[in-house]
Amino acid sequence: MSELLFERQGGVAVITLNRPDSGNAFTLEMLADWERALRECIADAAIRAVVLTGAGRIFCSGGDVKRMARNAAAGQGPWDRSKYLTDHVHRIPLTVLELDKPYLVAVNGAATGAGMDMALMGDLRFAAESARFAESYIKVGFVAGDGGAWMLPRLIGTPKALEMLWTGDFVAAAEAERIGLVNKVLPDAELLPHTMAVAERLASGPTVAIRLMKRMVRQGAASSFPEALAFAASCVGVVSGTEDYREATAAFAEKRKPAFQGR
Template structure:
């Protein structure tokens, strides 16, 4: 089987394409988690990357966990402690890597995002959907709970009430319903999905890389910090930002009424 992720570059933008349409880009029973973790580590080290787009090959964004792979728990009669460790050392490494990635991430959702596939979109900062996309927190439909952090991720994307409705019913949302509840920020025609995602990524990548990473870190910390703690962190980051060449260039460009030329 081919690699799960196809990784390409356009300037300061990294494009991660899930490339196993034959499995509907399932996230388990393959090397998906390992590849995501490695890709996030590589992106973190490469300070020339200022934005990431996550999308998929084929008609499905991701079907989430491979249901056929779940049969193994029955046929091999695995004990609960073994299954627990498989989750901790498997799929749960994905949100730790992707959600905590310092670089802004845009999910370009081309088709159904189901179960862990939906949660994968919630690990990203911005979600753009094709009008062919549907979204379902469908774990309950196969008699399991969100094991990948979905119970933490989804309420932060759509609010507690909508997340509870989705998790308790397992029913799918259309792209327009996802837009209405704030799960995605825009819905576009399928042939406009990547052009829209790239245009947005270029706008992001046009800004200073170090400041983008610090800004994302503040947004992440703001989800779990007190205002006082976040203000302290913001003050420290701001002190760093004020001393960067890119800040000096931005101020001079503003005064001189010209476009800034930021470092690569």
């Protein structure tokens, strides 16, 4: 996977967008490799957490604007543009939606347009001090085509989301943390080590409980409170039958650190 690197470090899988000379802008090859990597993360029980980051000084600049301009000049029609999104770009958020394992994003530099939207898909987002964010679609007369208009207001509220979408202005890392766009800002050199430490902590935790909590949060966002309680009761029934639950309760009673097995 030359345009996308995929490696494992224990129970953590690391996906690295690897077109640093092009701002890690999407290509068809990168998108296909990205989906395959996510599918492997979903299917492989040994992978318990996933980290996404970018190579070089830019996290992701989203779609390749130069390619878009060439396509427009060549007469690419609305149907072709729509099909490019649904058949390629949208495969990433839809696959992420199937991933019930922790998905952490380490934003190592500028995240713009669809690149910012890809960062929004993380369960947790950590940013380098040099990171900055922009819903830059408006700068090229475009709209957010990769889920940003759905995800962003749910994270930072409608007025701030519309401000970012309508202006395309950059938001610095410190401001992103203040408005809840990222969980934490770190010195550039500490970004990936910190993100990996969090991922490793989650990967060594009670796997079933962690995955069920992610499902509960996601379903709760689209459920009534009684429905959420009913789902919670079902999850409690499942998790209480796991080896990790028995180990955790025994360790608590014995005043020792539990040794989770992920089952």
